[in-house]
Amino acid sequence: MATVQRWSGIEVRALREAKRMSIREFAAHLGVSERMISKWEAGKENIRPRPVNQAALDTALARCDPDTQARFSFLTGDSLVPEEDGGAAAEPIGGSHVRHPVDGRSMAKVDGSVFLSGPGNEPLWLPAFYIDVHPVTNDEYARFVAATGHTAPQDWENGRPADGRGDHPVVFVTWTDAAAYAEWTGKSLPTGQQWEKAARGTRGTVYPWGDQTTPAKCNVRENGVGSTTAVDCYQSGVSPYGVFDMCGNVWEWCSTQTKPGRHELKGGAWTSPFLRATPSSFNDAAESMCDDDTGFRCAVTAETLDG
Incomplete structure (x- = not known):
């Protein structure tokens, strides 16, 4: 499962795009204003939402289906390797x-x-x-x-x-x-x-x-x-x-x-x-x-x- 240690505007935008929502839809989904979403995304890595909003973002990500989680991982530059693999190399030929x-x-x-x-x-x-x-x-x-x-x-x-x-x-x-x-x-x-x-x-x-x-x-x-x-x-x-x-x-x-x-x-x-x-x-x-x-x-x- 994709996780975020600390949200910035980059991850906020990635989650919105992974969920394929407009700014208006995403703001309503999180229970914040459209202006707040725009501010977070414009600030990119320099913006850190308040803890209460970090928690809301955590919940929104956790409730995503696997395909949405996968898109989020891709958009944030994740390696797409499951956590239990520890970033291991590609599957060995002939295994399993x-x-x-x-x-x-x-x-x-x-x-x-x-x-x-x-x-x-x-x-x-x-x-x-x-x-x-x-x-x-x-x-x-x-x-x-x-x-x-x-x-x-x-x-x-x-x-x-x-x-x-x-x-x-x-x-x-x-x-x-x-x-x-x-x-x-x-x-x-x-x-x-x-x-x-x-x-x-x-x-x-x-x-x-x-x-x-x-x-x-x-x-x-x-x-x-x-x-x-x-x-x-x-x-x-x-x-x-x-x-x-x-x-x-x-x-x-x-x-x-x-x-x-x-x-x-x-x-x-x-x-x-x-x-x-x-x-x-x-x-x-x-x-x-x-x-x-x-x-x-x-x-x-x-x-x-x-x-």
């Missing part, structure tokens, strides 16, 4: 990986915290969850098809993936196909925000590996591979949580609905220019879309695995 009890797939834990979301790096709180370390592969999808009788992807031969492609991400799956697999495992498709946090970590880096523009770290059009690759191929491109293929290889379906019948896609693909593979970028498609560059991975709440 577990095997899911139903499908046996490796999943990475993404702790509950603020992260910087979207092209504008908007602070956003997400509770803890787990996400598949790799996209669902052909071999893994084949077990689902065998167990349920679900229709096999159109690029398979005689109901089986082509030789040598078992560890490639499954493609030619609609959103409905992906959601059916997720339900079979007791998971769900990740939201667009969950997916992005797992890709970028908490600190707003542009790519999973940092801010360096390095197409060689992922399977995108510029590299000329011309097809999908094994899901563990690009080991230098993993995210801060040790999650693979968050840039390139295949677009990945998310649970987030953008319009009726349409859902968000993340990550770019082997067919995409590197520019389109930025994890914060937006893309969506009709849930019936089925192509050779679109797959998925699954997520699950932390309570489900930790509980």
Whole structure:
């Protein structure tokens, strides 16, 4: 939780903007005059509200929802690291990986915290969850098809993936196909925000590996591979949580609905220019879309695995 040792005009303005209130609304919220708010903000670091007003500001901040607290932390220059972390460095790659009890797939834990979301790096709180370390592969999808009788992807031969492609991400799956697999495992498709946090970590880096523009770290059009690759191929491109293929290889379906019948896609693909593979970028498609560059991975709440 964001806290303030001693309020100045800087923190007053940050709280008002985090709450997205006008000066009039914020004054009414605190029970002071508009002139008082204007005076505090104009004085910046040189203004110290009286103790009774400091207490009112403390209460206003404490009652904010997590997203508002996150915006306040961002506006005041906080590091956005939870207090119990003590300002520690970014999450270690490969930490907190577990095997899911139903499908046996490796999943990475993404702790509950603020992260910087979207092209504008908007602070956003997400509770803890787990996400598949790799996209669902052909071999893994084949077990689902065998167990349920679900229709096999159109690029398979005689109901089986082509030789040598078992560890490639499954493609030619609609959103409905992906959601059916997720339900079979007791998971769900990740939201667009969950997916992005797992890709970028908490600190707003542009790519999973940092801010360096390095197409060689992922399977995108510029590299000329011309097809999908094994899901563990690009080991230098993993995210801060040790999650693979968050840039390139295949677009990945998310649970987030953008319009009726349409859902968000993340990550770019082997067919995409590197520019389109930025994890914060937006893309969506009709849930019936089925192509050779679109797959998925699954997520699950932390309570489900930790509980």
